[in-house]
Amino acid sequence: MTENQASATSAAEAAAEDEVVGICQDLIRIDTTNPGDHSGPGEREAAEYVVDLLGDVGLGPVVLESHPKRTSVVARMAGEDPARPALLIHGHLDVVPANAADWQRYPFGGELVDGFVWGRGAVDMKDMDAIVLAVTRQRLREGRRPARDVVLAFTADEEAGGTWGAGFLTAEHPGLFEGVTEAIGEVGGFSVEVGDQRMYAVQTAEKGLAWLRLTATGTAGHGSMIHGDNAVTALAEAVARIGRHEWPVRLPESVRAFLQAASAALGVEFDPEDPETVIGKLGVMGRMVGATVKNTANPTGLKAGYKVNVIPQSAAAEIDGRFLPGCEEEFLAEIDRLLGGAVKREFIHHDIAVETTADGALYEAMSAALLAEDPQATVVPYCMSGGTDAKWFSKLGIRCFGFSPLRLPPNVDFSGMFHGVDERVPVDGLRFGVRVLDRFLDIC
Template sequence: MPTTEPRNPQPTAADEVVDICRDLIRFDTSNYGDGSGPGERAAAEYTATLLSDVGLEPDVFESAPGRTSLAVRIEGADRSRPALVVHGHLDVVPAQADDWTVDPFAGHVDGDLLWGRGAVDMKDMDAMILSVVRQMAREGRKPARDVVLAMFADEEAGGTYGAHWAVDHKPEIFEGASEAISEVGGFSVTVAGRRAYLVQTAEKGLAWLRLVAEGRAGHGSQVTPDNAVTHLAEAVARIGRHTWPLELTPTVRALLEGVADLTGLPFDPYDEQGIDALVAALGPASRFVGATLRHTSNPTQLTAGYKANVVPGRAEAAVDGRFLPGREDEFRATIERLAGPHVRIEDIHRDVALEAPTTGSLVDAMTDALLAEDPGAAVLPYMLSGGTDNKSLSQLGITGYGFAPLRLPPDLDFAGMFHGVDERVSIDALKFGTRVLDRLLSTC
């Protein structure tokens, strides 16, 4: 009786996602913010090869030597609908190897955990996107509508050489796109014993500010009332100690109302202690959420002088400011008042705050995709205290959401993984994410 060799089945996204994520981690794409890092070219070329292997033809482009991004449009079943942008970034923040338990760029696997810089920010989502798109291409399946897949450089330094550059110089990539999904949303938290997935529908604005004080330079032994260091120090102290008032945007209000429903705790928008209790119920995610109740302004750098007995004529400080959607003018006016008349404020980097609708067809599709894989869970909107490349895409009228779906263990400090030491992600969470993302792209 003749025998036939069993056919090797095509690998699924769940089969590939760990290897792709591990490979991406092994590319050191550290972004130091000053152009001194290794850049993203090698990782972008690897990514382009993964796409070309399944018949896609990505456009690989550079904004500066080594600062490499790529994009490809995938034809959808209904081309009359606006396209969906699905984007990631290939750069990561630096990592000091001596601080880590493992080599941060080795892609170390230990049991159910994949360790390495970028494991959650955001080479995990990059790998999920790539593995899902490869599976769909191999199987001849189209997404529900056109998908613009993009992998950007430079997100960790504000996107000047990545998404911002692409929007300014290659806007045709995104022609006809109306919505986007990217990082830092769709992950689970455990609230009152029940899993809840947080879909990012808003993000704070970014204002990195330079404070400049100028005064009379002179000998350190003389009386110097016009002292630049004193002017600056007083301004920094006022800004750093300022208590910003509570302001609940629609997204934050919807989140807190949802947490109240899950926990049975009361929600009163004017009761700060009650709001703090609702935020605390989110566990590790309270780090993200707690910073979205108000503006923040953290002094981060100080520079002045060159010798102990010389009063400098100039002193500088940096402040990391994050403002709520629709409140930038009030934020800036307050910073100027706190800085005082002797301190000038200059922009280092500035970007918009975003607040997208918490309801609609895309939000419904994200919710349905999550609940199909995790029935009985809850899905809630939330605001990100940081920022994403959705800021850049908003300049083209594209509404962005954070949706990198991960089912996480309840005791994992997920918020602490971002830019932290010993960054790691669950392999089960990666595989879960591929299933959810496949459902989303097939139905939205």
């Protein structure tokens, strides 16, 4: 990069940094709550806001609705070398519900307080949407192209599995992603303090989804009678077995690599048979990492009966199951064993686990962009305990990473803000993300 190019980049970053906070606030103020069906407000208003911002700088997005108000936006930004395979940057517009009574600040207020932007979606993931929009707008204003073509996707429905967003786009409009071989999205590139070392965790894997509905059937009857065929009893026993089950430790390469780096930073020996030795010293990050050393299955719902003195004929429960890369068959076989013969299962939503390797030019570009801003840090791969739209895009043969760069203050419970109360993102973190993403687009 020449001195003039570096100066132009610096000026662009500064302008985008000035804009990113306002965009993040605006997006939070647009309620895109996704209850898991079509009863919410949908993503249309947020999508129209995105279209206006991109159209203002000459980019003509494609707007697609899978269902009324379930709106996604896709645009393509020309790169310096159009012969190279394209890069996808994706972010979702929907958010999970928020009960305002539980929050210190109104969850859709986008308030700027104590150096943080508060509100539902602040970290999941209207922050990254804002960073992408701010950087894109400034680069287009100044005529600075990314290193290669970049496809931008702002999707609906990610918080309910993505069927009406990324699932719809990849199934019905795959041509929008023609030539794309790699992608970045949530959740990765955020900082975590481990001992006296700051690490940036880049997501190279995420667990698979097995949201299950369990059903037990029995014989209806009077609640006063002795009854040996009670659906509620059979279901409750199966749910308790699953909820209390101790899953064995499994370490995909992404998990092992993170734990090895964390062990070195903490000055403790890494024992793959006992990862809790390290996890217990990771503070708030330990909750996220701890969920990636084994499969998990958490009961989340029960439904049975309609009157206290009537034994119902059927009972149902819901299980949030997550399996590690390479562990799907083992997970489902163990669930079936725990269910026994009296309880049946069906999928509410079922999707793959995703894993790639922590190498190659794109991973090096992510690392270089982060370290240019924070030279004393290290970059490590990790596995995400949740799921993202990467599952859908990977089915098109796209290699997916989680890279939404944020530098966080020490001791911030970052993982706890996802779907939690008082979700907020530091202004300095947003500005950091702008600088990193802008630099990344020059070298990706």
